[in-house]
Amino acid sequence: MSGQKVTIEFNDRIVRMFLIAxxxxxxxxxxxxxxxxxQLNFHILNFDMPWLTFGRLRPLHTNASIxxxxxxxxxxxxxxxTQRLTKARLASDFLSNLHxxxxxxxxxxxxxxxxxxxxxxKEYAELIWPINIAVALIWVVFAINFFWTxxxxxxxxxxxxxxxxxxxxxxxxxxxxxxxxSIPTGLLHSYPIFGGVQDALVxxxxxxxxxxxxxxTPILGIMYYYLPKAVERPVYSYRLSVxxxxxxxxxxxxxxxxxxxxxxxxDWLQSLGxxxxxxxxxxxxxxxxxxxxxLRGAWDKLRTEPEVKFFVAGVTFYGMATFExxxxxxxxxxxxxxxxxWTIGHVHGGSLGWNAFMAxxxxxxxxxxxxxxxxxxxxxxxxxFWLGLxxxxxxxxxxxxxxxxxxxxxxxxxxxxxxxxxPNFVETLTAIxxxxxxxxxxxxxxxxxxxxxxxxxxxxxxxxxxVNGAMEVYQEAPAPAMGLKRTFIDAPFLYSAGIVVFGCxxxxxxxxxxxxxxxxxxxxxxxxxxxxxxxxxxxxxWYEQLLENSLPFTLLVxxxxxxxxxxxxxxxxxxxxDQVVEDRIQIPYTPLELVGRDIYIRxxxxxxxxxxxxxxxxxxxxxGDYSRLGESxxxxxxxxxxxxxxxxxxxVGGKYNHAWHVRHLENPxxxxxxxxxxxxxxxxxxxxxxxxxxxxxxxxxxxxxxYPEMSDEEIYAQYRQQAEKIAGELQGMDIxxxxxxxxxxxxxxxxxLGKKWEPYxxxxxxxxxxxxxxx
Amino acid sequence: xxxxxxxxxxxxxxxxxxxxGIQEYDNRLPNxxxxxxxITIAFSIxxxxxYHISGVGATDEEKLAVALQQVEEARKxxxxxDLDDAKLWAMSRDDAVVAAGREVFETNCVACHLxxxxxxxxxxxxxxxxxxxxxxxxxxxxxxxxxxxxxGVLEKGMPAWGTVLGDQKVAEVVAYILSxxxxxxxx
Numbered sequence: 001m002s003g004q005k006v007t008i009e010f011n012d013r014i015v016r017m018f019l020i021a022x023x024x025x026x027x028x029x030x031x032x033x034x035x036x037x038x039q040l041n042f043h044i045l046n047f048d049m050p051w052l053t054f055g056r057l058r059p060l061h062t063n064a065s066i067x068x069x070x071x072x073x074x075x076x077x078x079x080x081x082t083q084r085l086t087k088a089r090l091a092s093d094f095l096s097n098l099h100x101x102x103x104x105x106x107x108x109x110x111x112x113x114x115x116x117x118x119x120x121x122k123e124y125a126e127l128i129w130p131i132n133i134a135v136a137l138i139w140v141v142f143a144i145n146f147f148w149t150x151x152x153x154x155x156x157x158x159x160x161x162x163x164x165x166x167x168x169x170x171x172x173x174x175x176x177x178x179x180x181x182s183i184p185t186g187l188l189h190s191y192p193i194f195g196g197v198q199d200a201l202v203x204x205x206x207x208x209x210x211x212x213x214x215x216x217t218p219i220l221g222i223m224y225y226y227l228p229k230a231v232e233r234p235v236y237s238y239r240l241s242v243x244x245x246x247x248x249x250x251x252x253x254x255x256x257x258x259x260x261x262x263x264x265x266x267d268w269l270q271s272l273g274x275x276x277x278x279x280x281x282x283x284x285x286x287x288x289x290x291x292x293x294x295l296r297g298a299w300d301k302l303r304t305e306p307e308v309k310f311f312v313a314g315v316t317f318y319g320m321a322t323f324e325x326x327x328x329x330x331x332x333x334x335x336x337x338x339x340x341x342w343t344i345g346h347v348h349g350g351s352l353g354w355n356a357f358m359a360x361x362x363x364x365x366x367x368x369x370x371x372x373x374x375x376x377x378x379x380x381x382x383x384x385f386w387l388g389l390x391x392x393x394x395x396x397x398x399x400x401x402x403x404x405x406x407x408x409x410x411x412x413x414x415x416x417x418x419x420x421x422x423p424n425f426v427e428t429l430t431a432i433x434x435x436x437x438x439x440x441x442x443x444x445x446x447x448x449x450x451x452x453x454x455x456x457x458x459x460x461x462x463x464x465x466x467v468n469g470a471m472e473v474y475q476e477a478p479a480p481a482m483g484l485k486r487t488f489i490d491a492p493f494l495y496s497a498g499i500v501v502f503g504c505x506x507x508x509x510x511x512x513x514x515x516x517x518x519x520x521x522x523x524x525x526x527x528x529x530x531x532x533x534x535x536x537x538x539x540x541x542w543y544e545q546l547l548e549n550s551l552p553f554t555l556l557v558x559x560x561x562x563x564x565x566x567x568x569x570x571x572x573x574x575x576x577x578d579q580v581v582e583d584r585i586q587i588p589y590t591p592l593e594l595v596g597r598d599i600y601i602r603x604x605x606x607x608x609x610x611x612x613x614x615x616x617x618x619x620x621x622x623x624g625d626y627s628r629l630g631e632s633x634x635x636x637x638x639x640x641x642x643x644x645x646x647x648x649x650x651x652v653g654g655k656y657n658h659a660w661h662v663r664h665l666e667n668p669x670x671x672x673x674x675x676x677x678x679x680x681x682x683x684x685x686x687x688x689x690x691x692x693x694x695x696x697x698x699x700x701x702x703x704x705x706x707y708p709e710m711s712d713e714e715i716y717a718q719y720r721q722q723a724e725k726i727a728g729e730l731q732g733m734d735i736x737x738x739x740x741x742x743x744x745x746x747x748x749x750x751x752x753l754g755k756k757w758e759p760y761x762x763x764x765x766x767x768x769x770x771x772x773x774x775x
Numbered sequence: 776x777x778x779x780x781x782x783x784x785x786x787x788x789x790x791x792x793x794x795x796g797i798q799e800y801d802n803r804l805p806n807x808x809x810x811x812x813x814i815t816i817a818f819s820i821x822x823x824x825x826y827h828i829s830g831v832g833a834t835d836e837e838k839l840a841v842a843l844q845q846v847e848e849a850r851k852x853x854x855x856x857d858l859d860d861a862k863l864w865a866m867s868r869d870d871a872v873v874a875a876g877r878e879v880f881e882t883n884c885v886a887c888h889l890x891x892x893x894x895x896x897x898x899x900x901x902x903x904x905x906x907x908x909x910x911x912x913x914x915x916x917x918x919x920x921x922x923x924x925x926x927g928v929l930e931k932g933m934p935a936w937g938t939v940l941g942d943q944k945v946a947e948v949v950a951y952i953l954s955x956x957x958x959x960x961x962x
Contacts, residue, residue, distance in 0.1 A: 084795040159794040234789050234798035275819035282812035416849040419941035615839040657932020659902045671886045734899045
């Protein structure tokens with residue numbers, strides 16, 4: 001070792017801050033979860049108050065759990081381990097503090113705006129645009145702080161944990177920005193720039209990869225540092241790290257459309273979503289194997305160290321969830337599971353089993369070291385483990401029963417398949433009530449365990465004193481830079497690029513392009529395999545050089561995560577509308593309906609009601625003709641939904657009369673006995689906000705929704721006319737509501753659902769029909 | 776870490792480089808893991824070829840059309856024999872049919888027409904009209920009532936129950952309603 005020997009003191013203060021924040025927000029997020037789970041059982045818990053209803057609190061639960069709880073946990077783990085793996089103090093104390101306080105401020109802003117009903121109407125992307133910008137900026141602060149630290153590192157080579165951190169930072173930035181592109185209509189409201197099927201695709205490209213790159217890759221990185229540390233054993237296989245890392249970051253991005261199986265999303269995208277999810281199984285299990293097999297020779301630690309228990313159980317749940325994921329992505333399985341509790345169970349297997357257990361392991365390991373003391377109570381940590389484990393099992397098992405039960409009941413037919421066996425949706429809800437109650441119990445047990453952790457860590461902190469880690473390092477000259485030529489013109493990259501390019505050309509090319517590409521694909525794959533057998537060593541050297549050059553490494557990660565998005569999203573957002581729309585095209589909402597739709601979004605109706613009828617007999621019988629792509633093409637944001645706690649609403653328009661809707665929204669039990677829907681009495685008394693209506697319609701026009709040119713007066717006149725008509729019709733049924741109330745707008749929107757479309761023949765097809773000559 | 780290579784069952788030594796004390800073995804990729812990967816890739820290629828290149832695989836919409844066709848045939852095959860006013864009146868005097876009809880009514884109709892069948896007459900808050908008075912908005916002949924139940928009157932908020940309940944149950948529920956009325960002479 002050459003170079004000057006210096007002692008560096010790590011910035012562990014920021015790690016302590018993130019750790020405490022994560023424990024706090026974890027408790028908040030889980031508490032919200034238990035509360036909304038209870039609301040599903042006891043509708044009275046919605047308290048008839050707008051800011052306490054399920055539709056507004058569920059986004060609070062998901063956002064708090066993902067971004068506040070796991071976010072802060074990730075930052076604690078990344079900042080702590082990166083300093084040690086790079087042998088460098090975090091680049092900037094200022095940026096670190098800005099990152100911390102900026103992130104907490106964002107969380108507080110979210111916790112205030114979500115219950116107030118400010119929402120973009122897209123799952124896990126509900127926050128309004130000013131907060132979106134803050135998130136993007138703070139993420140950039142994080143990225144600068146991280147990469148700057150890498151640039152100043154005293155350890156040339158990047159450890160596998162760092163690879164995962166790099167992938168996280170790059171990909172989350174890309175996903176977040178694209179899915180949050182919006183045009184503001186005012187300070188607190190905006191419409192996303194994508195509409196209908198495009199919005200659905202972009203949303204789930206983001207939504208699925210939030211799971212991948214926010215909840216999975218950073219935690220895998222954390223696993224790769226803290227698990228070997230905790231069990232004091234070498235990592236099982238470096239080779240497996242390399243292979244599963246690259247497969248994971250490349251394949252994950254493609255899997256998003258599995259959230260849209262059997263919808264109006266074009267078939268080829270659905271198939272890609274399903275197939276890449278299947279191919280994701282082995283790469284995911286690579287991470288699990290490297291975690292579990294690292295314990296070989298150290299399994300005894302499972303008995304003595306609570307954090308090892310949490311890590312092992314966490315990695316096992318990761319393996320379970322990443323097996324269940326591909327299973328649920330198979331189209332025929334998804335036909336049953338989609339829109340049901342099965343998905344909810346799957347998600348919580350991952351979030352409680354993997355994320356929260358890894359977080360607990362991390363905190364139990366970190367706290368004594370950050371405060372230079374011993375864990376206050378190992379017994380309490382063990383008890384936390386068993387409570388948590390039992391809680392997860394109750395939760396997941398009840399959802400495994402509830403999801404398939406409801407799915408089967410909803411698709412069951414009777415009398416030779418001519419009618420539905422359970423025509424009343426509420427019957428299927430009643431059937432799963434015991435399961436929903438068991439879920440509350442499981443969640444409450446898990447939450448109790450988390451409170452024990454909070455107490456245990458608090459007592460640990462009290463018994464110790466904050467200390468910052470330090471390390472003696474030799475400052476070395478930086479590694480020779482790896483040029484672009486060396487990065488790209490080498491066997492591993494060229495073969496990978498060849499396989500991807502020819503693979504895509506085979507899949508999407510026509511006729512001879514496809515055949516030729518298939519041949520080339522086989523040739524490249526075989527020669528890559530042979531070449532690896534012959535000169536694998538030189539590939540290894542190339543990779544090790546890459547590990548000493550963070551910039552080329554980051555570039556390759558960026559390319560790997562970029563490909564899937566480009567292939568899936570670009571064709572759908574750039575082609576002409578005629579080529580996307582099949583046989584129906586949406587008619588734009590009237591001003592009144594648009595206001596009603598924004599109320600629908602504000603109340604979070606999409607959390608429980610889908611607007612997408614799948615092409616299955618039972619769905620067509622229950623809800624009407626299956627949904628066509630063109631019917632929602634102008635929906636900014638799309639409202640296809642992902643869960644049916646209540647029935648689908650795609651064609652609810654005209655199914656009931658206005659009076660029914662008033663009664664139902666005022667008190668759902670009055671028309672649907674046994675319903676667990678919250679009551680919305682304020683819709684009858686509150687005036688609809690229409691000050692920004694002209695601005696909203698202007699933005700819709702900019703987004704390509706074919707509204708005619710209208711003056712503000714014309715907009716308001718149309719609004720009033722339709723509102724008075726509905727209020728008049730209600731009067732005829734002895735219901736007296738002022739036309740300016742919110743419920744009038746919402747009824748206008750609901751009564752239009754499924755009716756706002758006209759037949760559509762693409763211009764190209766029309767031309768072809770005209771010129772076609774009958775022989 | 777004290778000489779961990781001794782503990783590695785496969786005898787593979789650790790890699791020379793350590794990261795903050797963390798060492799790494801370089802074990803081979805497990806074969807079963809590789810097979811899992813290869814099988815999923817091979818399946819994907821075959822699946823894609825079957826559905827998207829060869830054109831053999833049926834789409835969801837094609838499958839649905841076939842299934843709906845079968846439902847239509849089953850519906851025709853099991854159609855309740857021809858009904859007319861007289862038969863419906865006769866059913867309305869049959870206790871078994873009326874009991875079955877009451878069950879259907881109480882599950883599906885009471886939300887709007889109330890358990891008393893009196894609807895708005897009993898409570899202005901009710902959505903549906905009374906079914907026991909002498910006034911019929913959409914026709915009071917048994918076959919008219921059946922038609923109203925079966926096809927609904929969407930603009931008035933009466934849903935179409937025919938596809939939901941099936942012809943048998945529609946007939947039963949009509950019989951139940953008629954059982955609250957006096958049959959005309961001759962029936």
